[in-house]
Amino acid sequence: MSTPASASPGVRLLILAAIPAVLIGIGSALILKGVYLLSDLLEPVLWQTLPKVFGATESTPWWIFTVLTVTGALIGAVVWLVPGHAGPDSATTELDGPFPKLMALPSLALVLVLSLAGGVSLGPENPILAINAVLAMTLLGRLKRMPPALLSTLAVAGTIGALFGTPVAAALVFTGAVAGSKLPGSLWDKLFLPLAAAAAGSGTTLLLDGPVFSMGMAPVGQVQPYDLLMATVIAMLAAAIGVLMIWVFPFVHRGFHALRNPLLFTLLGGVVLGVLGMIGGPITLFKGAEQTGELLKNAGHYSTGQLAAIAGIKIVALLVAAGAGFRGGRIFPSVFIGTALGMLGAALVPGLPLPLAVACGVMGFVLAVARDGWIALFIAVAVLGTGDVAVLATLCVIILPTWLVVTKAPGMLIKPKEQFAPAGVRAKTS
Incomplete structure (x- = not known):
């Protein structure tokens, strides 16, 4: 069943709102890239440069133990002592929040870089989504018709697009989320801004890096x-x-x-x-x-x-x-x-x-x-x-x-x- 045209937010409003949505998507991808660059600078120091000093390699068992133990100690010290305490425990948060306060972002970014470079078996998803959502709400919170909940949604969409190198993931995630929301218009009116942010985020990632998960395996062919x-x-x-x-x-x-x-x-x-x-x-x-x-x-x-x-x-x-x-x-x-x-x-x-x-x-x-x-x-x-x-x-x-x-x-x-x-x-x- 189609939605009446009068319920639509209007073409002009969607175009105007797409401008901050695209900016949020690009910014989310650039911040993710920045975190990756920092971890990529630290990782070879921990796993290539330093082990050579001690006559070890990245595969030496005692070196693996040392790096992960020290990483755990450093992250624990940041969570304990640094203002903001690296935000809430990731085990207690979904991808869409709750998000920390602004003061927690430096410590959260620090422990994320340490975790990625130190070999911890976790991805960047929860922390980078929180960082981008809080920054979007802080920097663009005064825009009319862009409430904090919408800004955080756009940041999450842009970051998901950047993480996976395609807006498809964000489209699938937000289809269910926005379908029951109180936003005006049809489903695609509601998806328009998150998809714009996700497309901008994924496009930026593709320009910088390329696909994240694609392994280029052979086609499956006919399934018996x-x-x-x-x-x-x-x-x-x-x-x-x-x-x-x-x-x-x-x-x-x-x-x-x-x-x-x-x-x-x-x-x-x-x-x-x-x-x-x-x-x-x-x-x-x-x-x-x-x-x-x-x-x-x-x-x-x-x-x-x-x-x-x-x-x-x-x-x-x-x-x-x-x-x-x-x-x-x-x-x-x-x-x-x-x-x-x-x-x-x-x-x-x-x-x-x-x-x-x-x-x-x-x-x-x-x-x-x-x-x-x-x-x-x-x-x-x-x-x-x-x-x-x-x-x-x-x-x-x-x-x-x-x-x-x-x-x-x-x-x-x-x-x-x-x-x-x-x-x-x-x-x-x-």
Whole structure:
């Protein structure tokens, strides 16, 4: 049913409002790029320059342990002592908030750079979304017809576009969000500004870097009934593993935060991550985007046991990093875990196309963590980077039974009653 023309905000208003939306999208991408540049400057110092001084390499077990332990201590000190305390614990926030106060942004940016460069198994999503949303509301808050909620929405859309190098992800995320909103006009009137911000953000990223997740795998081709069945099993098992991880998550979070002081529980988290890194090696470190490409590039070099170990270590690392007070998102490492699970599934099911197995592993695990079918579908297709429309149709079928695995499961989010109030840090910083 179409919306009456009188309900539309009008072409002139949409065009005028698109100007700040595009600026927000470009700014969001540039800030993300700035964070990446800082972490890219620090990372080689930590993993190439310094280890040579001590006769080690980035793969030396004791060096991996040292870097992650020191990273945990530094991040814990910032969360404990620096004004703003790096904002709320990422384990307690969704991608769309709550956001911290302006004074928390410098400390939040600092711990994000340390986390990305130090090899912590978290992505940049939650912190960079918070930084961009708060800056948009602060800098453009006086614009007429642009309330803070709309500005934060545009910043989130622009950042999602920048993170994934395409506005499609933002379009899918915000379709459901704006459909029930009180904004005037039809669905596409409501999507116009978020899509403008997302397009500007993704366009800026593509000009600077290129696609983030696209691995350029071979097209899946025609899917046989047996392949469809086995792929569905892989997706459902990956989702079930994700649900099990999420069920354990509150206990992990509660255990670390029982130490109360951020310096203590984040330092302990760094120690545990260091031990896991010693066992799993460099492939299990960092946010996982580059490591996903490395894993797929060397697919034939891993045994089923190695793939199972890599996935298991990364799952535990994600639990620890998210539960021990580090700031970061869960989507990027979830893509790596889903890829490893998909590769394991392909190794265990002879003849099953590897791209299809990987797509289903990613879709299932991301679906459990993000609890958003659109995001799971988008990332699964984006990882393949094949442009194969047939695989999208196949995944739309497979996601239906997979959703039944996660629909009643809890989300990977710590509710206020499940939190401790760390010493020296206010329980609520937003």
